Amino acid sequence: MxxxxxxxxxxxxxxxxxxxxxxxxxxxxxxxxxxxxxxxxxxxxxxxxxxxxxxxxxxxxxxxxxxxxxxxxxxxxxxxxxxxxxxxxxxxxxxxQLPMILSAELAAAFLLCAVEELSYREAAAVMATTEDSIAETVLAARRELAIVTESEAERRA
Incomplete structure (x- = not known):
């Protein structure tokens, strides 16, 4: 080298x-x-x-x-x-331990795309997977977070 x-x-x-x-x-x-x-x-x-x-x-x-x-x-x-x-x-x-709502894979993909603002292509390179897989994983993470948010809102009401 x-x-x-x-x-x-x-x-x-x-x-x-x-x-x-x-x-x-x-x-x-x-x-x-x-x-x-x-x-x-x-x-x-x-x-x-x-x-x-x-x-x-x-x-x-x-x-x-x-x-x-x-x-x-x-x-x-x-x-x-x-x-x-x-x-x-x-x-x-x-x-x-951190109180985790999402599994490690869902949370990692969500963090890379939503927080770190990486593109699906960049996140896929980091996670050694495909862009489609990252898109599906981020969608699944958003769904799980939406469910948790709804249940939290119901508990407060």
Whole structure:
């Protein structure tokens, strides 16, 4: 691989992206400590690979994709080693869990498109899927959020 001259300092870019990266990792991991671990690993990898990366690539998309890939790899490892996967909606006293309404996949697609304002094409690249799949996932997330909003409104009335 050729080492390319790097005009910008990736560390500065990483610092500015940290809140967005952590928010995305929290949506996937649904646990603060696990999210921090994912972000830390991905940032470390980005620093090591920085001299070899194309400066034209969007760093945020590359890092979102790396977080998603690392998260999926860890899920596969847990399933392969027959560990008990903790229910995403359960609350534990040892580590604070986020109260999640949506599954990790629905929440991640919704976050990328609605909050991060990525196009379906960009979100599909991050999630390693198709644009149609992202569109369907975002639609499903919006439906679930609408149901929750309706039930909250009924409870208040």
């Amino acid at each position: 050729d080492v390319k001259p790097h005009n910008t300092d990736i560390r500065r870019d990483l610092v500015s992206l940290l809140p967005r990266l952590r928010r995305f990792a929290l949506v996937l991991a649904q646990n603060g400590a696990k999210a921090d671990e994912l972000v830390s690993k991905v940032c470390g990898q980005a620093l090591l690979k920085a001299p070899f990366q194309d400066a034209e690539d969007r760093l945020d998309l590359r890092l979102f994709g790396a977080i998603c890939s690392l998260w999926r790899t860890e899920i596969r490892k847990k399933k392969a080693s027959s560990e008990t996967v903790v229910c995403l909606h359960s609350a534990t006293t040892s580590s604070p």
